[in-house]
Amino acid sequence: MIVVGLTGSIGMGKSTAAAHLRARGLPVFDADAEVHRLYAGGKAVERIERAFPGTTSATGVDRGKLSAALIAYPARLRELEAIVHPMVREAERSFLRGEAKRGAPVAVLEIPLLFETELNRLMDAVIVLSAPAEIQRARLLERPGMSAQKLEQLLARQLPDAEKRARADFVVDTGGSIEETRAKLDGIVTQLQSWSSQAYARHWA
Numbered sequence: 791m792i793v794v795g796l797t798g799s800i801g802m803g804k805s806t807a808a809a810h811l812r813a814r815g816l817p818v819f820d821a822d823a824e825v826h827r828l829y830a831g832g833k834a835v836e837r838i839e840r841a842f843p844g845t846t847s848a849t850g851v852d853r854g855k856l857s858a859a860l861i862a863y864p865a866r867l868r869e870l871e872a873i874v875h876p877m878v879r880e881a882e883r884s885f886l887r888g889e890a891k892r893g894a895p896v897a898v899l900e901i902p903l904l905f906e907t908e909l910n911r912l913m914d915a916v917i918v919l920s921a922p923a924e925i926q927r928a929r930l931l932e933r934p935g936m937s938a939q940k941l942e943q944l945l946a947r948q949l950p951d952a953e954k955r956a957r958a959d960f961v962v963d964t965g966g967s968i969e970e971t972r973a974k975l976d977g978i979v980t981q982l983q984s985w986s987s988q989a990y991a992r993h994w995a
Contacts, residue, residue, distance in 0.1 A: 791889065792896045792982055793912070793989040797904035798919030799948050801930040803964035803971060807919050808900045810972050814979060818898040819885040824878050829853065837873045842866075861943065875907065886994045896982055897990075905949050905957060912993040914985055917978060918958035920951055921965040 796811070796818070798804050808818045828834035829851035838856070839846040845856040860867055882899055889897040901909055910916050921929075930941050955961050960981075962974045 791886070791894055791990045792914045792985050792987045793886065793994065794896060794898045794982065795904045795910055795913040795916040796898050796900045796919070797902060797910075797916065798954065798964075799926065799951050800902065800944050801926040802919040802921050802951070803962075804900055804902065804919050806964070806968065807917070807962065807971065807975055808898070810975055811898055811979070814976070816896055816898055816979070817885075817889045817894050818900055819882055821878055821882070821899065821901045824881045825874060828874060828877055834874060834877055838870065841869050841873065857940075864943070867947070883994055886990060890990060890995070896979070903948065905954055906947070910957065912989055914987055914989040915959040915982060916957070917960045917962060917975075918954045919962050919964050920955055921963065923951070925965050926951075 796804060796808060808820065812818050829838075831850050835846050835850050838851055842856060842859050845852055845859055856870075860870065886897055886899075899909075899913070901907070904910050904913075904916065927941070930936055930944075931938070960978045962971060962978070964971045
């Protein structure tokens with residue numbers, strides 16, 4: 791089974807790309823969705839409350855309060871990542887093992903911080919979604935609750951788009967139409983059929 795990492799900076803169209811790959815029949819694991827699930831309750835919430843008192847409630851992590859705590863003390867982001875990232879990795883491993891048992895020829899891990907967490911080393915191929923900076927910024931500032939300050943902090947956590955493009959196996963420019971993006975993804979899916987699979991057996995099985 792070929793393991794593919796799908797990534798790109800915030801606002802580059804990862805969700806749109808992932809939806810198309812699912813429509814093509816490829817199994818896709820959404821790391822962000824897993825974080826949301828972990829924030830809804832359970833062990834992760836308990837540990838986050840101990841590390842960041844007052845940032846959770848009976849319904850789980852209050853993302854606004856947690857974000858405010860990290861804005862006040864940016865260096866503590868590593869503490870949060872040390873709690874959440876291992877849990878997400880275990881969920882990814884479970885997903886891949888399940889897809890391998892089902893005989894899936896390709897499985898996709900959608901991971902926003904793929905390069906930043908060095909998980910690109912555990913993939914057979916990496917697809918990077920990219921768009922011109924002005925398009926990225928316009929998309930993000932349209933999101934509810936987004937501000938210029940928050941945007942700059944989010945971008946500061948991520949590798950520059952140019953570096954991601956340079957390290958990718960495939961780059962999809964999402965600055966054009968959705969149809970163009972889908973066509974590029976279709977071409978990549980076709981190319982992947984001939985790739986060798988090594989990452990799953992080495993790192994995930």
